[in-house]
Amino acid sequence: MYQPPLPEKYRHLSESEVFERITQARDTLGRRLIILGHHYQRDAIIQFADFTGDSLKLSQIAAEQSQAEFIVFCGVHFMAESADILSAPGQIVLLPDMTAGCSMADMAEIDQVEKCRRYLQQNPAGNMTDINPFIPVCYVNSAAAIKAFCGRHNGICCTSSNCRDIFEYIWNRNPEAVILFMPDEHLGRNTAYDMGIKLQHMSLWDPDAPDGNIPPDQLGQSRIILWKGFCSVHQEFTPEQIHRAREENPEVNVIVHPECCFEVVREADYSGSTATIINTIHNAEPGSSWVVGTEMNLVKRLTAEMAQKNIRVRSLSDCPCLCETMYRIDPAHLAWLLDELLLYIKAPDRVKLPNRITVPETLKQDALKALETMLDITAAKVK
Numbered sequence: 095m096y097q098p099p100l101p102e103k104y105r106h107l108s109e110s111e112v113f114e115r116i117t118q119a120r121d122t123l124g125r126r127l128i129i130l131g132h133h134y135q136r137d138a139i140i141q142f143a144d145f146t147g148d149s150l151k152l153s154q155i156a157a158e159q160s161q162a163e164f165i166v167f168c169g170v171h172f173m174a175e176s177a178d179i180l181s182a183p184g185q186i187v188l189l190p191d192m193t194a195g196c197s198m199a200d201m202a203e204i205d206q207v208e209k210c211r212r213y214l215q216q217n218p219a220g221n222m223t224d225i226n227p228f229i230p231v232c233y234v235n236s237a238a239a240i241k242a243f244c245g246r247h248n249g250i251c252c253t254s255s256n257c258r259d260i261f262e263y264i265w266n267r268n269p270e271a272v273i274l275f276m277p278d279e280h281l282g283r284n285t286a287y288d289m290g291i292k293l294q295h296m297s298l299w300d301p302d303a304p305d306g307n308i309p310p311d312q313l314g315q316s317r318i319i320l321w322k323g324f325c326s327v328h329q330e331f332t333p334e335q336i337h338r339a340r341e342e343n344p345e346v347n348v349i350v351h352p353e354c355c356f357e358v359v360r361e362a363d364y365s366g367s368t369a370t371i372i373n374t375i376h377n378a379e380p381g382s383s384w385v386v387g388t389e390m391n392l393v394k395r396l397t398a399e400m401a402q403k404n405i406r407v408r409s410l411s412d413c414p415c416l417c418e419t420m421y422r423i424d425p426a427h428l429a430w431l432l433d434e435l436l437l438y439i440k441a442p443d444r445v446k447l448p449n450r451i452t453v454p455e456t457l458k459q460d461a462l463k464a465l466e467t468m469l470d471i472t473a474a475k476v477k
């Protein structure tokens with residue numbers, strides 16, 4: 095992903111000069127522009143976001159906001175790709191720093207996924223027939239090619255907010271279906287376990303081993319095959335941290351993101367997406383105390399907001415659990431990109447807009463199918 099070096103002048107702007115530039119650009123672009131901000135963005139970015147949300151809400155907004163010509167996505171690459179897939183034709187999606195990727199999304203490559211599918215279909219122990227087909231489900235934290243794979247093979251996308259709804263949808267229609275869940279083993283395991291699937295009916299597919307490192311007898315009794323992938327931020331949380339927090343304060347409430355490992359999620363009082371974490375703490379009793387197992391920019395914001403309500407919030411870990419790629423989106427890059435946008439609108443035929451996210455047409459239709467099926471299932475659930 096090519097990221098042009100940030101021009102020198104943007105490196106030396108003061109905070110107030112950056113603020114001024116972004117504000118002016120937003121005023122000039124008016125309704126032609128929307129800025130989306132994921133909950134893990136720093137406050138200095140969130141202040142400019144027209145909409146903030148978890149991955150689910152931001153995909154819903156990208157699908158709904160068909161009038162804005164430009165969508166600037168302050169988040170990571172896979173989120174901006176989803177926005178491009180879901181946006182209306184002609185809308186332009188931009189990412190302020192093209193190096194803002196996601197290490198978890200990079201853990202499932204399309205060639206590895208195709209290899210896994212061939213293995214599962216050909217291996218008699220996999221027992222994949224028309225009666226118990228395998229259905230791929232990909233976490234939204236995946237490349238467009240993986241979403242397209244799901245769309246091509248009757249699969250569905252999911253986020254941490256609706257993973258259970260998607261599994262339910264699949265198993266209600268065919269209790270024999272075997273789900274191949276990619277790329278976060280923890281979200282898949284935590285969700286399936288909550289639904290009553292025993293650990294011995296889950297397998298872990300290692301993409302680096304020719305046979306996925308799953309013994310044939312285990313493959314034969316699996317209801318779900320989990321891809322061996324994880325989030326480097328959420329794997330920092332441990333059950334010992336929860337024990338320590340409870341020793342310090344037996345009344346403390348522990349809430350974690352379902353990307354944390356099984357032992358952490360089992361030990362916590364609550365788990366849920368970034369939006370669930372925010373809603374739960376916003377609705378907490380004044381005087382209550384919370385430790386939170388998720389990315390530090392969100393925890394810092396909650397700590398500051400909740401202090402006014404006398405709700406104490408701190409991170410589960412003493413070490414800063416920062417998503418470094420989310421953090422690459424900074425006000426200087428946002429100011430630069432919006433200035434480029436201002437040049438572009440003056441001469442769209444002559445000026446090349448940098449940092450545009452364009453999912454190839456060959457992937458778009460299939461990826462859209464996987465994302466739209468997810469949004470339809472979620473919308474039907476809310477009704």
Ligand code: 13P
Nearest residue numbers: 148149150253254367368
């Ligand atoms: P949410 O879907 O909860 O916003 O999480 C996205 C993510 O990347 C968490 O690491």
Ligand code: SF4
Nearest residue numbers: 196197198325327417
């Ligand atoms: Fe990816 Fe983890 Fe960062 Fe979320 S927190 S964007 S899963 S690396």
